[in-house]
Amino acid sequence: MAEYSLETPLKDEEIRKLKAGDRVFLSGIIYTARDSAHERLVKLIEAGEELPIPLEGQVIYYVGPAPTPPGKAIGSAGPTTSYRMDPYTPLLIENGLKGMIGKGERTEPVVDAMKKGTAVYFAATGGVAALIARSVLSSEIVAYEDLGAEAIRRLEVKDFPIIVAQDCYGGNAYVEGQKKYAE
Amino acid sequence: MREIESSKITEVVAKLCMEANFELEDDVQKSLEKAYETEKSPVGREVLKQILDNSRIASTERVPICQDTGMTVIFAELGQDVHIVGGGFEDAINEGVKKGYTEGYLRKSIVSDPVRGGNTGDNTPAVIHLDLVAGDKLRMYIVPKGGGSENMSRIAMMKPADGIEGIKKFVVDGVREASGNPCPPVTVGVGIGGSFERCAQISKKALLRPIGSDNKDPFYDKLEKELLILVNKTGVGPAGLGGTTTALAVHIEVAPRHIASFPVAINLNCHAARHKFVEL
Numbered sequence: 001m002a003e004y005s006l007e008t009p010l011k012d013e014e015i016r017k018l019k020a021g022d023r024v025f026l027s028g029i030i031y032t033a034r035d036s037a038h039e040r041l042v043k044l045i046e047a048g049e050e051l052p053i054p055l056e057g058q059v060i061y062y063v064g065p066a067p068t069p070p071g072k073a074i075g076s077a078g079p080t081t082s083y084r085m086d087p088y089t090p091l092l093i094e095n096g097l098k099g100m101i102g103k104g105e106r107t108e109p110v111v112d113a114m115k116k117g118t119a120v121y122f123a124a125t126g127g128v129a130a131l132i133a134r135s136v137l138s139s140e141i142v143a144y145e146d147l148g149a150e151a152i153r154r155l156e157v158k159d160f161p162i163i164v165a166q167d168c169y170g171g172n173a174y175v176e177g178q179k180k181y182a183e
Numbered sequence: 184m185r186e187i188e189s190s191k192i193t194e195v196v197a198k199l200c201m202e203a204n205f206e207l208e209d210d211v212q213k214s215l216e217k218a219y220e221t222e223k224s225p226v227g228r229e230v231l232k233q234i235l236d237n238s239r240i241a242s243t244e245r246v247p248i249c250q251d252t253g254m255t256v257i258f259a260e261l262g263q264d265v266h267i268v269g270g271g272f273e274d275a276i277n278e279g280v281k282k283g284y285t286e287g288y289l290r291k292s293i294v295s296d297p298v299r300g301g302n303t304g305d306n307t308p309a310v311i312h313l314d315l316v317a318g319d320k321l322r323m324y325i326v327p328k329g330g331g332s333e334n335m336s337r338i339a340m341m342k343p344a345d346g347i348e349g350i351k352k353f354v355v356d357g358v359r360e361a362s363g364n365p366c367p368p369v370t371v372g373v374g375i376g377g378s379f380e381r382c383a384q385i386s387k388k389a390l391l392r393p394i395g396s397d398n399k400d401p402f403y404d405k406l407e408k409e410l411l412i413l414v415n416k417t418g419v420g421p422a423g424l425g426g427t428t429t430a431l432a433v434h435i436e437v438a439p440r441h442i443a444s445f446p447v448a449i450n451l452n453c454h455a456a457r458h459k460f461v462e463l
């Protein structure tokens with residue numbers, strides 16, 4: 001289990017180093033998106049229209065934060081379950097997306113897209129939302145404000161604590177970890 | 184007749200919605216601390232450490248433990264000698280939810296029409312389970328329930344012949360297949376018997392019992408302890424990344440059933456097992 005500090009945007013050679021189970025502290029700009037935002041992004045790509053955020057080398061965090069209390073950069077902001085985004089993810093990876101942060105396993109089409117497109121899926125610990133919010137330095141809504149908690153935000157993060165859940169070789173920290181402790 | 188002002192109910196519900204989301208009850212906190220001591224996987228221990236750090240930050244800064252501040256589920260026991268004055272009971276509760284979720288900067292996660300969409304904007308309506316009981320008190324459990332763990336619930340209309348072995352398989356498979364999605368370590372609420380809807384309801388009610396308490400019926404107490412061992416042998420572990428702590432507790436609630444039916448339901452609660460109790 002190696003440990004890395006990485007900066008966004010992510011490069012292919014950095015992603016190739018990462019193995020399922022490695023710990024990563026991520027810094028730089030990341031974007032938030034959940035179900036509805038994914039649906040809209042995919043519709044735009046299919047229509048050949050311009051996206052409200054860049055995808056090349058970028059990382060998307062699956063989160064719908066709590067409202068921001070006065071004096072804070074963001075409200076509590078832990079990951080949501082990722083598989084709901086699986087129908088949309090392969091197309092985003094084909095268009096340059098390099099990393100995703102969420103919780104729970106991804107399905108086969110996403111795994112294949114990650115192998116082909118050299119992308120990585122990170123797990124943040126679900127439910128540790130107040131702790132994670134501390135690594136967010138600033139937050140700004142950049143698209144789909146009408147979606148409320150599901151709007152796309154641009155976050156500046158510092159040492160966001162994550163684990164490589166599924167790497168670009170098909171390695172899976174959930175499967176490998178659970179196998180080790182199953183009796 | 185004892186009178187309770189509806190505004191009093193609103194005030195208490197608002198306060199408890201916030202407190203439930205900011206701080207874990209002692210039973211949950213203690214059992215997480217114990218899990219941190221006993222967990223064998225290094226990754227699992229790291230996850231449990233994050234969970235404990237998180238709960239400390241949330242309670243001191245008065246911010247939500249989890250961004251998913253849930254659908255507000257309320258189990259209420261209303262004494263039949265209570266007269267609620269100044270407004271309706273359900274309205275009073277929903278006013279409280281609205282106030283608590285707004286003033287506490289809690290997330291509003293309720294979609295008004297399940298198919299056509301739209302957010303109600305204030306996390307109402309609450310899901311209210313009301314029992315009319317003897318006496319002149321009003322007791323309420325406020326249980327904000329997150330979507331991630333709720334989605335991993337299941338119910339089966341089994342055959343009476345499936346018996347205890349059927350129950351064990353259903354519970355263990357349910358937890359294993361839920362994997363990391365319900366944010367383990369989980370609490371497993373198991374409903375056995377009743378009708379279809381009663382079974383689902385008591386599986387959630389089972390989550391209200393303090394972690395570490397015994398089932399009053401020694402038969403089910405033994406079954407709970409066996410199930411806990413089996414569930415922890417799945418290896419799912421904290422956050423689903425592997426380990427020896429998959430569940431903190433298994434709680435069983437039972438109800439009489441029809442001779443032809445054998446419903447079994449599981450309702451999972453995440454490590455952010457939030458609940459508050461009040462008696463008025």
Ligand code: SF4
Nearest residue numbers: 127249329331366453
């Ligand atoms: S399952 Fe519980 S801890 Fe996990 S994200 Fe949902 S509400 Fe939060």
